[in-house]
Amino acid sequence: MSNDERTFVMVKPDGVQRGLIGEIISRFEHRGLKLVGAKAIQLDRELAEQHYAEHEDKPFFDDLVEFITSAPVFAMVWEGKDATHQVRRMVGETDPAESPPGTIRGDYGLDLGRNLIHASDHEDPGSNEREIELFFDEDELLDYEQVTAEWQYE
Ligand code: GDP
Numbered sequence: 001m002s003n004d005e006r007t008f009v010m011v012k013p014d015g016v017q018r019g020l021i022g023e024i025i026s027r028f029e030h031r032g033l034k035l036v037g038a039k040a041i042q043l044d045r046e047l048a049e050q051h052y053a054e055h056e057d058k059p060f061f062d063d064l065v066e067f068i069t070s071a072p073v074f075a076m077v078w079e080g081k082d083a084t085h086q087v088r089r090m091v092g093e094t095d096p097a098e099s100p101p102g103t104i105r106g107d108y109g110l111d112l113g114r115n116l117i118h119a120s121d122h123e124d125p126g127s128n129e130r131e132i133e134l135f136f137d138e139d140e141l142l143d144y145e146q147v148t149a150e151w152q153y154e
Pocket residue numbers: 055060063064093094095112113114115117118119121
């Protein structure tokens with residue numbers, strides 16, 4: 001398993017409005033993941049519909065697009081060993097009510113439609129790279145060594 005898997009993470013409008021960007025970044029930093037890209041943006045309809053294309057036939061699709069475009073989000077790329085799966089474990093279940101304490105959604109959310117954060121799906125291989133490409137240009141992503149790497153990886 002390589003130590004340089006990249007995954008896409010986005011603090012949704014509710015997380016930004018509630019002032020949880022820093023808290024969420026801290027969790028990934030403390031876990032030892034490496035931040036390789038980040039930006040605050042507001043999604044337009046086209047980007048939102050592309051991002052959530054897999055859900056276009058679901059009854060909640062219009063509300064989801066409406067919500068995700070309603071206010072700024074904070075998009076990030078994190079890198080590390082098994083990053084996509086490990087980030088999803090830290091995020092919790094889709095419904096905060098089903099997410100255990102200790103997860104981001106389980107600690108900060110109560111409602112399915114306000115679950116604070118998006119993260120690429122490890123059960124959908126390639127979704128991480130696809131989402132990174134959708135949100136970031138290559139020159140917005142950093143290539144650097146973490147000085148702590150030898151203390152984090154055997
Ligand atoms: P995720 O990968 O855990 O974010 O969940 P999904 O990919 O299944 O769904 C994408 C997003 O759509 C979720 O994060 C929720 O914001 C929203 N969503 C999913 N299922 C439902 C639902 O049944 N009702 C509503 N209102 N929103 C949903």
